[in-house]
Amino acid sequence: xxxxxxIPLSPAELSYLHTSLSQQPPLRPDGRSPTQFRPLIAETDIxxxxxxxxxxxxxxxxxxxxxxxxxxxxxxxxxxxxxNGEAAGQGVLGLGxxxxxxxxxxxxxxxxxxxxxxxxxxxxxxxEIPGMRDDDALPVFLSAMLTEALLADGGLKDRLWxxxxxxxxxYIDILLHSQALSYPLPLLSLTTHLALLSTxxxxxxxxxDEDPLFNDDxxxxxxxxxxxxxxxxxxxxxxxxxxxxxxxxLFDPSKQELAVADSVLAISAAQSSxxxxxxxxxxxxDPPSRLTAAGVPNVLNTTTGATGAxxxxxxxxxxxxxxxxxxxxxxxxxxxxxxxxxxxMIKMVVERGxxxxxxxxxxxxxxx
Amino acid sequence: xxxxxxxxxxSALRLDGRRWNELRRINGQISTQQAADGSSYFEMxxxxxxxxxxxxxxxxxxxxxxxxxxxxxxxxxxxxxxxxVDRKRRTRNDKRIQEMQYTISSAFxxxxxxxxxxxxxxxxxxxxxxxxxxxxxxxxNACTLALIDAGIPMSDYIAxxxxxxxxxxxxxxxxxxxxxxxxxxxxxxxxxLTVGTSGGEDKVNVLIMExxxxxxxxxxxxxxxxxxxxxxxxxxxxxxxxxxxKVLQSKVS
Numbered sequence: 001x002x003x004x005x006x007i008p009l010s011p012a013e014l015s016y017l018h019t020s021l022s023q024q025p026p027l028r029p030d031g032r033s034p035t036q037f038r039p040l041i042a043e044t045d046i047x048x049x050x051x052x053x054x055x056x057x058x059x060x061x062x063x064x065x066x067x068x069x070x071x072x073x074x075x076x077x078x079x080x081x082x083x084n085g086e087a088a089g090q091g092v093l094g095l096g097x098x099x100x101x102x103x104x105x106x107x108x109x110x111x112x113x114x115x116x117x118x119x120x121x122x123x124x125x126x127x128e129i130p131g132m133r134d135d136d137a138l139p140v141f142l143s144a145m146l147t148e149a150l151l152a153d154g155g156l157k158d159r160l161w162x163x164x165x166x167x168x169x170x171y172i173d174i175l176l177h178s179q180a181l182s183y184p185l186p187l188l189s190l191t192t193h194l195a196l197l198s199t200x201x202x203x204x205x206x207x208x209d210e211d212p213l214f215n216d217d218x219x220x221x222x223x224x225x226x227x228x229x230x231x232x233x234x235x236x237x238x239x240x241x242x243x244x245x246x247x248x249x250l251f252d253p254s255k256q257e258l259a260v261a262d263s264v265l266a267i268s269a270a271q272s273s274x275x276x277x278x279x280x281x282x283x284x285x286d287p288p289s290r291l292t293a294a295g296v297p298n299v300l301n302t303t304t305g306a307t308g309a310x311x312x313x314x315x316x317x318x319x320x321x322x323x324x325x326x327x328x329x330x331x332x333x334x335x336x337x338x339x340x341x342x343x344x345m346i347k348m349v350v351e352r353g354x355x356x357x358x359x360x361x362x363x364x365x366x367x368x
Numbered sequence: 369x370x371x372x373x374x375x376x377x378x379s380a381l382r383l384d385g386r387r388w389n390e391l392r393r394i395n396g397q398i399s400t401q402q403a404a405d406g407s408s409y410f411e412m413x414x415x416x417x418x419x420x421x422x423x424x425x426x427x428x429x430x431x432x433x434x435x436x437x438x439x440x441x442x443x444x445x446x447x448x449x450x451x452x453v454d455r456k457r458r459t460r461n462d463k464r465i466q467e468m469q470y471t472i473s474s475a476f477x478x479x480x481x482x483x484x485x486x487x488x489x490x491x492x493x494x495x496x497x498x499x500x501x502x503x504x505x506x507x508x509n510a511c512t513l514a515l516i517d518a519g520i521p522m523s524d525y526i527a528x529x530x531x532x533x534x535x536x537x538x539x540x541x542x543x544x545x546x547x548x549x550x551x552x553x554x555x556x557x558x559x560x561l562t563v564g565t566s567g568g569e570d571k572v573n574v575l576i577m578e579x580x581x582x583x584x585x586x587x588x589x590x591x592x593x594x595x596x597x598x599x600x601x602x603x604x605x606x607x608x609x610x611x612x613x614k615v616l617q618s619k620v621s
Contacts, residue, residue: 046497128446178404
């Protein structure tokens with residue numbers, strides 16, 4: 001899982017970084033505030049041959065391009081289930097309708113005949129990272145995480161339904177152009193969000209269960225996520241990386257900050273049609289800080305002439321090391337996250353005027 | 369769908385409205401990515417390519433130490449699934465891609481001053497974002513720009529383009545006009561070749577033809593191709609100079 005096993009920081013440097021980050025207010029190495037993101041360059045609708053596309057460049061030079069392509073596919077017979085049946089909406093991942101939708105959302109799609117007919121298999125996410133094979137752990141894990149968020153959103157796969165015999169199949173190809181300098185998940189997720197926002201499907205001309213016929217005028221095509229003049233419309237999910245150090249919560253952590261993280265969460269939030277953000281997926285990520293080398297207390301360090309290692313019993317040495325956790329020398333963090341902290345992290349993302357809303361608004365203003 | 373060439377005999381205009389010796393719109397940018405040593409973005413009509421260069425650097429892959437006295441040029445081409453009309457994922461072991469990688473690497477091995485960097489590698493990565501004909505030619509041009517951005521000394525630009533021959537039947541020998549810079553639909557129907565030169569039209573570095581053509585037409589195709597390479601060299605030079613001017617201005621002010 002960990003993309004970097006060799007973090008080029010000494011125990012002393014890690015300890016310094018940990019201390020400065022756990023202060024109130026925290027001191028980040030690049031002087032940002034806890035919720036501030038690094039600057040980025042974004043553009044959408046860059047490719048003529050894709051239904052939707054976007055490119056994002058982070059300030060550290062990492063760059064991703066996402067192309068969304070849709071193809072019409074014949075639905076297999078096994079997929080045609082009655083629209084009021086229990087099985088509808090239960091996809092191959094088993095996320096189903098209930099996992100993602102609350103009662104309020106059900107009311108919204110009542111008039112829409114495609115509600116609940118989407119299948120998980122209609123969406124395919126592929127990630128390409130230079131120097132890595134397609135079946136390496138990192139691309140597979142990242143694509144699973146992004147797919148999960150997109151499917152849990154619910155609305156997306158229902159939009160791919162054309163009629164009872166045909167559906168759209170959506171391919172999301174994600175290319176990471178540069179070496180993965182920091183954990184690439186937020187970059188890939190933001191780029192996918194932008195690409196989906198710009199995705200258009202040809203307008204349907206045929207009716208009901210006929211073989212689908214489309215309007216060949218691209219100007220008449222419909223957006224997968226139709227934009228409205230107000231900010232209140234459905235939007236694809238974004239996955240944000242949130243880390244904690246002590247009681248401090250930091251957004252958009254850099255590589256150095258991740259090296260001292262107590263815990264890292266990937267929180268996916270999507271906007272519903274009422275303009276409210278809600279969490280659609282959550283994953284804990286094993287932070288690379290767990291793989292850092294621990295420092296040795298001075299009393300035990302034989303190179304400084306201390307004889308503690310010989311005189312003390314094994315139990316005493318262990319106790320000393322455990323008590324010293326993050327105090328005088330660096331110790332890799334262990335254990336889980338307090339539930340209150342997780343709740344606080346989620347709240348900071350989804351609350352009104354929170355970080356998630358700010359990110360969505362920023363991305364919505366990207367010009368094509 | 370067969371190419372409709374009936375208009376050509378009447379008006380001497382191709383499907384996209386060009387005459388036989390016209391290039392498509394060519395556009396390029398240098399230094400598009402900060403993380404790489406050199407990078408470029410190159411457009412030839414609807415063929416769009418991003419190229420990044422890393423190196424010269426110590427060889428990373430492979431167990432044994434590289435004992436050669438020259439830098440090795442490694443090329444990796446990734447064709448994005450969304451680049452064509454239909455979505456298609458290509459594996460890295462695709463024979464066609466491997467051949468293109470070899471062609472590009474051998475062309476630059478001879479043009480770059482590789483003897484200045486013993487025991488090292490120059491890694492070129494090409495991402496094809498959109499393809500509409502002249503893929504190899506566009507890749508070569510993008511590589512030239514990225515290698516210049518990386519500051520690797522080379523004897524001259526490699527500029528490449530494709531040429532085709534209009535009628536593909538022997539009985540229309542007199543209407544067989546050579547065509548410059550084919551697009552995707554023309555490339556599927558007509559015999560074509562890719563030519564890459566350095567130093568204007570002095571030295572041919574790359575000449576590849578995978579289709580059949582009457583021997584008598586070849587000379588005209590190659591001479592049109594050489595002329596096209598000269599034009600492209602001028603365009604590449606313009607891109608490099610414009611970038612240089614921008615860099616200098618930002619340094620001064």
